[in-house]
Every structure is written in C-alpha cells, then in structure tokens.
Amino acid sequence: MHIFYTPDIASANYTLNEEESKHCSKVLRLGIGDVVQLIDGRGGFYEAEISAVSKKHVDLKVVSSQQEYGKRNHHLHIAVAPTKNIDRLEWFLEKATEIGIDEITPIICDRSERRIVKEERLDKVITSAVKQSLTAYHPLLNPAMALTDFLKKETSANKLIAHCMDGDKAYAKDLVQPHQSYVVLIGPEGDFTAAELELALQTGYKPVTLGQTRLRTETAALYACFELNYINR
Amino acid sequence: MHIFYTPDIASANYTLNEEESKHCSKVLRLGIGDVVQLIDGRGGFYEAEISAVSKKHVDLKVVSSQQEYGKRNHHLHIAVAPTKNIDRLEWFLEKATEIGIDEITPIICDRSERRIVKEERLDKVITSAVKQSLTAYHPLLNPAMALTDFLKKETSANKLIAHCMDGDKAYAKDLVQPHQSYVVLIGPEGDFTAAELELALQTGYKPVTLGQTRLRTETAALYACFELNYINR
Numbered sequence: 378m379h380i381f382y383t384p385d386i387a388s389a390n391y392t393l394n395e396e397e398s399k400h401c402s403k404v405l406r407l408g409i410g411d412v413v414q415l416i417d418g419r420g421g422f423y424e425a426e427i428s429a430v431s432k433k434h435v436d437l438k439v440v441s442s443q444q445e446y447g448k449r450n451h452h453l454h455i456a457v458a459p460t461k462n463i464d465r466l467e468w469f470l471e472k473a474t475e476i477g478i479d480e481i482t483p484i485i486c487d488r489s490e491r492r493i494v495k496e497e498r499l500d501k502v503i504t505s506a507v508k509q510s511l512t513a514y515h516p517l518l519n520p521a522m523a524l525t526d527f528l529k530k531e532t533s534a535n536k537l538i539a540h541c542m543d544g545d546k547a548y549a550k551d552l553v554q555p556h557q558s559y560v561v562l563i564g565p566e567g568d569f570t571a572a573e574l575e576l577a578l579q580t581g582y583k584p585v586t587l588g589q590t591r592l593r594t595e596t597a598a599l600y601a602c603f604e605l606n607y608i609n610r
Numbered sequence: 611m612h613i614f615y616t617p618d619i620a621s622a623n624y625t626l627n628e629e630e631s632k633h634c635s636k637v638l639r640l641g642i643g644d645v646v647q648l649i650d651g652r653g654g655f656y657e658a659e660i661s662a663v664s665k666k667h668v669d670l671k672v673v674s675s676q677q678e679y680g681k682r683n684h685h686l687h688i689a690v691a692p693t694k695n696i697d698r699l700e701w702f703l704e705k706a707t708e709i710g711i712d713e714i715t716p717i718i719c720d721r722s723e724r725r726i727v728k729e730e731r732l733d734k735v736i737t738s739a740v741k742q743s744l745t746a747y748h749p750l751l752n753p754a755m756a757l758t759d760f761l762k763k764e765t766s767a768n769k770l771i772a773h774c775m776d777g778d779k780a781y782a783k784d785l786v787q788p789h790q791s792y793v794v795l796i797g798p799e800g801d802f803t804a805a806e807l808e809l810a811l812q813t814g815y816k817p818v819t820l821g822q823t824r825l826r827t828e829t830a831a832l833y834a835c836f837e838l839n840y841i842n843r
Contacts, residue, residue, distance in 0.1 A: 447822065468701065475829050476821070510824045548843070588709070588839065589680065591743045596708050603836045606821065610781070 379405055380414045380508045383423075384515070389439040391415070391425065398435040401427075413437065418507065418515030422446035446513035451609040452558040454480035454534060456527055457598040458565035461490040467502045469595040473602045474506035474516055483521035488567040494521045524562075524573055528580045534558035538582040539597055541568045546586035549601070555609045561585070563598040612638055613741045616648045616656075617748070622672040624648070624658065631668040634660075646670065651740065651748030655679035679746035684842040685791040687713035687767060689760055690831040691798035694723040700735045702828040706835045707739035707749055716754035721800040727754045757795075757806055761813045767791035771815040772830055774801045779819035782834070788842045794818070796831040 381397055393401055401407050408430055415423040421444055425437035455478060460466045483494050500518050507515050535553040553559060562577060587600045614630055626634055634640050641663055648656040654677055658670035693699045716727050733751050740748050768786040786792060795810060820833045
C-alpha cells in the first residue's frame with residue numbers, strides 16, 4: 378500500500394500538500410475510495426481513504442489509527458563526523474533509519490575534511506527511509522556542531538566513544554544495560570585526535586570496540602547502531 | 611602505509627604488475643627503500659621494501675610476513691538476490707567485507723528484477739574493501755545461480771533463510787552455535803515466493819528473524835552478516 382509522511386496530521390481529515398497530492402493522483406493514479414497509509418513521525422500510523430481529489434489537493438479521511446506504532450524500547454543517539462563523501466553519510470542515515478535509531482548529530486572534529494552539511498537534504502534521506510521501512514517514528518537529525526560543543530552538552534545517557542587508538546576498550550554489551558539511553562561518538566576518516574579522545578574521556582565517555590576489523594566511519598556508525606539495537610532486543 | 615593486493619605472491623621477491631607498478635611509482639611516488647604492505651587474500655600479510663623501480667615494474671623484497679592474519683573463527687556464506695539497483699549490492703559487498711564475510715553467492719529468484727550480474731566488477735569492489743579494511747582473507751564471490759540450483763547444493767553448514775512472510779521465526783542466536791559454518795538466504799525486493807520458501811524449508815533451511823523493522827534486501831543481508839559475526843565474537 379502507498380505510504381505518505383504526514384507530520385502535521387491533527388484530525389480524522391487530512392489534505393495532502395500540493396506536491397504529495399499531485400504524486401498521489403497523477404503519478405500513483407489513486408482516486409476516491411482508494412486507501413493509503415500515513416505515518417506522522419511521532420509514532421502515529423493511520424489508514425486513510427481518499428475522499429476527494431482536485432487539481433492540487435487530495436483529501437483523506439482516516440479510517441483507522443494506531444499510536445506508538447513500533448515504539449522503541451531504548452533511545453539511541455549517534456554523533457558521527459560527516460564523511461568527506463556525503464553519500465556515505467546519507468547511506469548511513471538510510472540504513473540506521475531502517476534498523477532503528479532515534480537521534481543523529483553530525484559532529485565536526487579536528488580531522489573532519491567536511492565541515493558543512495546540508496541538514497535539509499539529509500533529513501529528506503531519513504524521511505524517505507522512514508516511509509520505505511514503515512517507521513512511524515522519524516529519527517531526529519540535529520544541526521551539525523563542533524565536537525567540543527557537543528561534549529559540553531548535559532546528558533544522562535550512557536556515553537560511548539569508538540576510536541582506533543590503542544587503549545582499553547570493551548564491547549558495548551559489557552558497558553551498558555538494555556532499555557536505557559545511549560550516545561555513541563564516531564570519528565572522522567583519520568579518527569579523533571588524542572586531545573579529542575582525552576576530552577571525551579574526561580567528559581565520561583567510555584571507549585567501545587566494534588570488533589577486530591578496520592571499519593570506515595559510516596560502517597562504524599552503522600555497526601554501533603546494529604549493536605545497541607541488538608542489545609535491546 | 612600503502613597496501614597492495616598480491617594474490618599470486620609465492621616467494622620473498624615479488625614484482626607488482628604493470629598497473630600496480632605505475633600506481634606505486636607514478637601516483638604514490640614511492641621509490642627504492644620505501645616499505646609497503648601486501649595481502650594475498652589467503653591470510654598472508656607482508657611488509658615489503660621496494661628494491662627496484664623501472665618504467666613498468668616495481669620489485670619488492672618481503673621483509674616480514676604473517677600467515678593466518680586476522681583468521682576468522684567461523685565460515686559465513688550469504689546467498690543474496692542481486693538488487694535491482696546494483697549499487698546497493700556493491701554497497702553490501704563493501705560493508706560485509708569490512709565487517710567479516712567468507713563467501714557470497716548472488717541468487718536469482720522468481721521475483722528478481724535483476725537476473726544478470728557482472729561478477730568481475732563486483733569482485734573489484736570486494737578487493738578494494740579488502741585493501742581498505744586490511745583484511746588478509748579475500749571473500750569468495752561465486753557466480754550467480756538460480757535459487758533452485760543453489761538449494762540443490764550439498765552443504766554441512768547451518769542453513770538459515772530470512773523472509774517477510776508470516777510463520778514461526780527465531781533469532782539466529784537461538785538457531786545456531788558459534789564457530790561453525792552458516793549459509794543465509796536473503797531474498798529479492800518483493801521477497802521469496804511461497805513456493806521458494808517451501809522448497810527451502812524442505813531442504814532444511816530454518817526461518818530467521820532480523821528484528822522487527824522492514825529491511826531492504828541489502829540491509830537484511832548486512833544485518834545477517836553483523837549478527838553471525840556478533841554470535842562468533
């Protein structure tokens with residue numbers, strides 16, 4: 378069935394915006410009486426029937442709704458340095474949304490070759506994955522910020538940092554309990570600097586290992602996403 | 611340090627082929643006395659010193675070598691339907707090589723929109739990931755084959771199938787023991803047909819669940835790769 382993302386749905390009657398309306402009536406060729414699925418990104422999942430179709434508008438009438446659809450049992454926040462090739466970050470966002478993530482923050486580090494990201498474009502990648510994977514909760518993409526500023530933020534979450542330098546590291550399952558909040562730091566190509574790592578450790582981040590192999594930035598971020606979801610199954 | 615893939619290395623002296631030689635001397639600007647790393651794809655990891663540089667050849671002298679470098683403690687074979695957009699399969703091959711996989715077979719299913727794959731190109735993606743992630747074992751990419759033929763192959767591996775249809779499913783950790791051989795079937799966009807699933811079940815494949823969310827073909831394949839590696843840590 379066709380899915381539409383309707384973050385502003387507020388009642389049993391909803392009108393698709395012009396772009397979605399044209400997609401619905403012209404591209405999908407749907408008409409009065411056809412049923413579509415709606416997700417609001419806040420856990421709401423709806424089935425709605427097309428009640429009217431005009432040139433620029435498609436009116437929908439909700440016929441059934443569920444709240445907290447596919448509610449997650451933990452909160453996972455991954456703060457990852459944007460990759461030099463932005464496709465790799467976009468790929469991570471798509472896959473993490475499919476597997477399960479709640480919050481993402483692009484962090485700019487000393488060795489970040491990319492220091493600017495277009496959040497609007499990245500958010501579209503997430504929304505598209507939300508629809509594709511029928512995830513009623515839309516992951517939150519925060520504006521990019523400097524790692525040093527990110528480390529200053531107060532949080533009650535379990536703090537983990539994945540780095541490639543020597544030193545004691547443990548598996549996530551041995552560092553955290555299930556059903557909690559987690560924030561995981563993933564560095565840029567070339568890793569965090571020793572000074573950045575030291576600062577993170579002083580702020581309470583614990584070094585985590587993601588296995589024995591050398592992973593690219595976006596692979597490490599997805600690996601962390603896999604593992605925290607696995608621990609919470 | 612720079613890494614070269616040298617599957618045919620047989621002694622302490624090795625000469626890079628013309629393409630690699632030009633890359634080494636012209637692009638990387640390496641010269642006599644410089645040290646490079648070599649992996650043979652069969653577990654051999656070497657450090658070698660450049661002993662001579664000519665127009666088309668770079669001669670290397672091995673100064674140290676390790677066998678069974680990063681040897682894996684299990685054998686993971688993923689048989690996956692090639693995605694309609696081949697980039698997605700290539701992405702899976704790159705990521706699976708980074709995380710850890712031994713064998714891949716593209717399987718052509720009833721609902722496969724893509725029925726032909728260029729193994730040579732896909733193998734280059736794997737080789738590139740092998741070098742990037744410093745994996746001394748090169749995963750084996752088998753020629754594409756029909757699922758029905760694949761199911762006829764004799765194997766002593768644990769057989770798992772991931773599908774989206776209803777029915778009893780279990781987590782991989784509850785279906786297999788560590789340190790064994792595994793083969794996991796991942797279907798095409800649109801899933802296996804009921805007849806294909808039935809045939810796989812008759813052949814001894816056990817239905818496995820990859821979590822609660824709806825995953826794309828290549829995401830499901832990588833998820834299975836992550837999980838079997840996790841079970842074997």
